[in-house]
Amino acid sequence: MITAGIDMGSRTVKVVFLEELNVAGAPQLKWGVKGKHIMFPDELDMDVAAEKAFADGMLAAGITRDQVSYVVSTGAGRKQVKFATGDVTEVSAGARGAVFMCPTAQTVVDVGAEEGRGVKANAEGKVVDFAGNEKCAAGAGAFAESMARALQMNLKEFGEASLRSERTIPMNAQCTVFAESEVVSLIHSATPKEDIAKSVLDAVASRVCAMVRRVGIEGDVILIGGMVNNPGFVKSLKTSLGIAHINLPDMPEYISALGAALIAADSKT
Amino acid sequence: MTAGEKKEYWRWEESCWVDESKSWRDAKIVTAGIDVGSVSSQAVVCVDGELYGFNSMRTGNNSPDSATNALKGVLEKSGMKLEDITYVIGTGYGRVNVPFAHKAITEIACHARGANYMAGPSVRTILDMGGQDCKAIHCDEKGKVTNFLMNDKCAAGTGRGMEVIADLMQIPIAELGDRSFDVDVEPAAVSSTCVVFAKSEALGLLKSGYTKNKVIAAYCQAMAERVVSLIERIGVENDFFITGGIAKNPGVVRRIEKLLGTTAAKTKYDSQIAGALGAALFGFTLMQKQAAKAA
Amino acid sequence: MIANYGYKDGSGEYYISIDTDKCIDCAAGRACLTACPKQMFETLTDDYDDEVVWIKQASRRSLAYECADCKPSGGYTSLPCMTACTPGALKHSW
Numbered sequence: 001m002i003t004a005g006i007d008m009g010s011r012t013v014k015v016v017f018l019e020e021l022n023v024a025g026a027p028q029l030k031w032g033v034k035g036k037h038i039m040f041p042d043e044l045d046m047d048v049a050a051e052k053a054f055a056d057g058m059l060a061a062g063i064t065r066d067q068v069s070y071v072v073s074t075g076a077g078r079k080q081v082k083f084a085t086g087d088v089t090e091v092s093a094g095a096r097g098a099v100f101m102c103p104t105a106q107t108v109v110d111v112g113a114e115e116g117r118g119v120k121a122n123a124e125g126k127v128v129d130f131a132g133n134e135k136c137a138a139g140a141g142a143f144a145e146s147m148a149r150a151l152q153m154n155l156k157e158f159g160e161a162s163l164r165s166e167r168t169i170p171m172n173a174q175c176t177v178f179a180e181s182e183v184v185s186l187i188h189s190a191t192p193k194e195d196i197a198k199s200v201l202d203a204v205a206s207r208v209c210a211m212v213r214r215v216g217i218e219g220d221v222i223l224i225g226g227m228v229n230n231p232g233f234v235k236s237l238k239t240s241l242g243i244a245h246i247n248l249p250d251m252p253e254y255i256s257a258l259g260a261a262l263i264a265a266d267s268k269t
Numbered sequence: 270m271t272a273g274e275k276k277e278y279w280r281w282e283e284s285c286w287v288d289e290s291k292s293w294r295d296a297k298i299v300t301a302g303i304d305v306g307s308v309s310s311q312a313v314v315c316v317d318g319e320l321y322g323f324n325s326m327r328t329g330n331n332s333p334d335s336a337t338n339a340l341k342g343v344l345e346k347s348g349m350k351l352e353d354i355t356y357v358i359g360t361g362y363g364r365v366n367v368p369f370a371h372k373a374i375t376e377i378a379c380h381a382r383g384a385n386y387m388a389g390p391s392v393r394t395i396l397d398m399g400g401q402d403c404k405a406i407h408c409d410e411k412g413k414v415t416n417f418l419m420n421d422k423c424a425a426g427t428g429r430g431m432e433v434i435a436d437l438m439q440i441p442i443a444e445l446g447d448r449s450f451d452v453d454v455e456p457a458a459v460s461s462t463c464v465v466f467a468k469s470e471a472l473g474l475l476k477s478g479y480t481k482n483k484v485i486a487a488y489c490q491a492m493a494e495r496v497v498s499l500i501e502r503i504g505v506e507n508d509f510f511i512t513g514g515i516a517k518n519p520g521v522v523r524r525i526e527k528l529l530g531t532t533a534a535k536t537k538y539d540s541q542i543a544g545a546l547g548a549a550l551f552g553f554t555l556m557q558k559q560a561a562k563a564a
Numbered sequence: 565m566i567a568n569y570g571y572k573d574g575s576g577e578y579y580i581s582i583d584t585d586k587c588i589d590c591a592a593g594r595a596c597l598t599a600c601p602k603q604m605f606e607t608l609t610d611d612y613d614d615e616v617v618w619i620k621q622a623s624r625r626s627l628a629y630e631c632a633d634c635k636p637s638g639g640y641t642s643l644p645c646m647t648a649c650t651p652g653a654l655k656h657s658w
Binding site: 114135136137142146174175176177178185 | 330401422423424429430433460462463464465466
C-alpha cells in the first residue's frame, strides 16, 4: 500500500511516495522518497503543476496511479490539488515529517522561501504550539536569496562565504527591499562580501529564532526546509538559539511532503 | 541596481522655485527648513512666515552634502546667502546631519505644520507617503500633532515600492499614475503587504496576459489598500491631505480617495515640501518668540 | 498626543502606543526604562518641548521580534512594561 504526500510550496512542488512494509507483525514505514522538485513552470497553474509533478514522480518511482491509495496535499497551494484525498497545513505536515526523521526532536524549525516558523511537537509528531512570521520575506529564505543576488552569488557560494567571516555588521533594514540597497552601499564602501553574507544570514537567523523562542526550545531541535543546505545559515541559527547541535535531515525540502504522506497513512488505520 | 547605460525609470522631476514677486531683503525674519529624507531632500525658505522659495532634489550618498545642495538651489535662484537666514531647522531622517541647522525637529511635527499652511487650518488628517516610510498624522487647527503613526520598516506603501514597479515595467515613474487608468476593467490588487511578493505576483499577471497598464493598476490598488489600512488605525477626520512624492501619482491618490470615501484637500504647492516648510515655519515662530522676549 | 511606534507587515500589525499626555511628569519614575528586558524605551524632549518617553529607533522596526520573549505563544498574563507604567500610557496592538 502506497500513500503520497504533495507539498505545493510557493516556489517548488515536492512529491513523496511511502511504501508500508509489514515486518514481524509490527507495521513499519519504509520511506522511499521518490520526490520530484519542479520549479513552477511559468505557464502552468498550480493544479496543472501538481498533476505534472505527481505524474513525473510516479514515473520515477516506477508505480502506477492505482497503486496509490491516499494522497494528502500541503503547502501554500494545497487546495489546488484536485486529486488529493485530503489536505493539511504545512505546520502539521512539517512537524509530522520532522519527528519521523528525528524521533527525539521536540522543537521543529521550518524555514522555507517565504516563511520562518518554530513548532513545538509531541512524540507522535503532532503540533502542540507554533509561531511563525508569515508573508514577510525578511523572515525567511527569500531574504537570503535576494541578498545573494545583490552580491552576485548563488545561495551555495553565499552560505560558504559567510562561514569565512568572523564579523557581523548589524543591519538597519528589516525589509528585503531596503536591505538590498543597504547591501549595495556596503559593497560600495568596500565591505568584504563574506562579512555581508554572514550579517544577512545572522539577521534571518535571529528573526527565525525569535519565533522559535516564543514556543520555547525543548528537547532536540531539528531544522527542515531548504535552508538546511546552507551551512552558513545553520551556523547562524545555532548561535542565535544558543545550542551546539541541530539535527539536519537528509532531503530537507521533502520533509513536509513526507509528513503529508505519513498523515495519509495514519488516516487509513 | 547598476547605473550607467541602464535607463533610470525611477527618476522623478526635481524642482526649484522662488517667488519672484517677493523681496526678501526688506524682511524682518528669514528662516529655512531643510528636510533630508532617505530618498529626497527639500529646502524651503520663508520670509516673515510666508513661503518664499523651495528646492526639491534626490538625496545623495552624503546627508550633509544633500542638505547644503538643497539649500544652495534656493540661494542661487534668489541671490540670498546663508548668512541672510536667521534660523535654520533640520528635519527628516538626516536632520541631525544638517551642518548649518540650529535645531532639529521630527518630520512628524513638521509635516503637520507644513500641511496646515499648504491646505489650511481645517486639515485634520495627513497622509505622508515618503520615499522609505509612510505616516498618518492627526493635527489640530494650529497644526499641532495629536496622534501619529509611522511605518518605516516595510517598503509596502512607500516611494521605494513604486520605484520597484517602475523599474520592473520599464516605465518612467511619473507616467505610472495616468497609465493605471487606461484599463478595460479595474483589476484586483496584488499583495498589499509585501513588495517582494507583489513584484512576483505582478510578473505572474504579465505572463498570464495582463497589459502593463493593468498590472500597474493592480499595483496602485495594492498600495492604496495598504496605506488606507495604515491610516484607518488612527482614523480619518476631514479635511484629509496627502503629502510626499506619491501625492503626485493620481493612480494611487484617486484609489485612496475611493476607499476612504473622501476627497483629499488640494494645494497649489509641491506636495514634497511639507516637511521642510513646516520646519521653516517652526523657525519663524521661535524667532518671533525670541523677538517678543527681547522687547 | 498619541504616538504609535511600530509597523505593519505581511504577518500583522505591531504597534506600541504611548499617550504622551499621561507620560509627561511621569508618576511612576520612568519605571518602563528598566522594566523592559530589551531596554527599548528612552526619554527625550519632544518637538513641543515636553519630556516624554519613546521607543528607540533601532527597536521600532523589529517590535514583533523584540517583544517575542515577553509574548510566548502559550500566552501571557502581563507585560513588564505595561505593569511598570502605572499612569497607563502604554498600549500594545498585539
